[in-house]
Amino acid sequence: MTAEHRAVDRWSDVRRRLRARGLRWTPQRRVLLEVLAGVNGHVTGAELIERSRRIDPTTTPSTVYRTLDVLEDLGLVSHSHGLEGRQEFHVGAASDHGHLVCSDCGTSWELAAEEVTGLVDGLRSSRGFAVAVDHLTVEGRCAACVAAEGAAS
Amino acid sequence: MTAEHRAVDRWSDVRRRLRARGLRWTPQRRVLLEVLAGVNGHVTGAELIERSRRIDPTTTPSTVYRTLDVLEDLGLVSHSHGLEGRQEFHVGAASDHGHLVCSDCGTSWELAAEEVTGLVDGLRSSRGFAVAVDHLTVEGRCAACVAAEGAAS
DNA sequence: GCTCTTATTGCAACGAGTTGCGATAACGGC
DNA sequence: GCCGTTATCGCAACTCGTTGCAATAAGAGC
Numbered sequence: 001m002t003a004e005h006r007a008v009d010r011w012s013d014v015r016r017r018l019r020a021r022g023l024r025w026t027p028q029r030r031v032l033l034e035v036l037a038g039v040n041g042h043v044t045g046a047e048l049i050e051r052s053r054r055i056d057p058t059t060t061p062s063t064v065y066r067t068l069d070v071l072e073d074l075g076l077v078s079h080s081h082g083l084e085g086r087q088e089f090h091v092g093a094a095s096d097h098g099h100l101v102c103s104d105c106g107t108s109w110e111l112a113a114e115e116v117t118g119l120v121d122g123l124r125s126s127r128g129f130a131v132a133v134d135h136l137t138v139e140g141r142c143a144a145c146v147a148a149e150g151a152a153s
Numbered sequence: 154m155t156a157e158h159r160a161v162d163r164w165s166d167v168r169r170r171l172r173a174r175g176l177r178w179t180p181q182r183r184v185l186l187e188v189l190a191g192v193n194g195h196v197t198g199a200e201l202i203e204r205s206r207r208i209d210p211t212t213t214p215s216t217v218y219r220t221l222d223v224l225e226d227l228g229l230v231s232h233s234h235g236l237e238g239r240q241e242f243h244v245g246a247a248s249d250h251g252h253l254v255c256s257d258c259g260t261s262w263e264l265a266a267e268e269v270t271g272l273v274d275g276l277r278s279s280r281g282f283a284v285a286v287d288h289l290t291v292e293g294r295c296a297a298c299v300a301a302e303g304a305a306s
Numbered sequence: 307g308c309t310c311t312t313a314t315t316g317c318a319a320c321g322a323g324t325t326g327c328g329a330t331a332a333c334g335g336c
Numbered sequence: 337g338c339c340g341t342t343a344t345c346g347c348a349a350c351t352c353g354t355t356g357c358a359a360t361a362a363g364a365g366c
Binding site for chain 1: 234237283288299
């Protein structure tokens with residue numbers, strides 16, 4: 001059994017889950033899942049396309065994005081908007097967390113739900129607004145970049 | 154004096170401010186400022202282009218976006234990313250506020266700096282992260298949409 | 307295995323936004 | 337008012353992502 005095979009096996013129930021919904025298991029979806037199995041953390045849509053093309057050069061953007069939509073429905077990935085409004089996909093079931101992005105260096109971190117309870121509760125009580133934590137991206141400058149700037153000037 | 158003239162006058166010091174920086178006052182910039190003078194609240198980049206074209210049909214996207222960059226440097230506009238990661242420009246000097254966007258109906262509200270002090274202070278002390286409040290967009294579902302959903306189901 | 311339904315694909319065209327580059331035109335100096 | 341410097345313009349090409357549509361192919365039933 002090759003390494004790739006093992007990686008796919010990790011996601012084996014996806015096929016069943018698709019079928020259960022009347023959806024289909026296609027070669028293109030297999031490729032994307034193979035790619036996703038090798039990701040931990042965040043990836044941009046463009047990067048997923050590129051990696052898929054390394055396995056199958058005929059990979060098409062529309063197919064990838066549409067498959068990602070389906071997988072998001074299944075709860076396998078989630079997406080948020082990072083720097084420049086680019087899509088960032090997050091793999092794995094670590095539910096309900098936001099992101100912290102440094103606008104200087106571009107690094108991003110996960111933001112645990114507990115770190116934003118104040119904001120969430122505040123907006124719910126004051127405005128009745130239900131914050132989608134997993135879509136929350138907080139932009140700013142990280143400690144390292146703030147320090148670097150201080151040292152430079 | 155025409156209405157258009159009066160609108161431009163409101164922004165008359167922009168010309169001086171540009172010159173002071175060695176930048177130039179061009180017909181294209183005059184058009185965009187005329188458009189911006191008629192905006193209060195938020196506009197998308199595409200909308201600004203469309204409105205500029207109504208004054209001067211030869212308006213080019215690159216010029217508009219580049220001018221917006223300059224105006225952002227001057228502090229006249231600021232931009233954030235709304236739904237779908239689209240750019241939203243905000244006119245007027247109401248400094249340092251974020252946005253609240255409903256992912257169902259698309260409506261957006263301003264988020265006062267005071268409403269997010271908890272988050273900002275928390276991230277500064279726990280991670281040394283300096284949040285850019287004016288770039289903060291909080292997505293979720295507004296009270297009206299939550300209520301509508303409750304009634305429907 | 308064959309057929310039929312219809313989910314999915316790939317193409318082509320589009321929308322938002324950015325970038326490199328040669329040509330144009332502000333505007334400060336004379 | 338003309339000249340030279342160089343900021344700005346407009347084009348063309350590109351990136352990321354989305355959408356409509358005709359053609360393809362999963363997979364369920366037989």
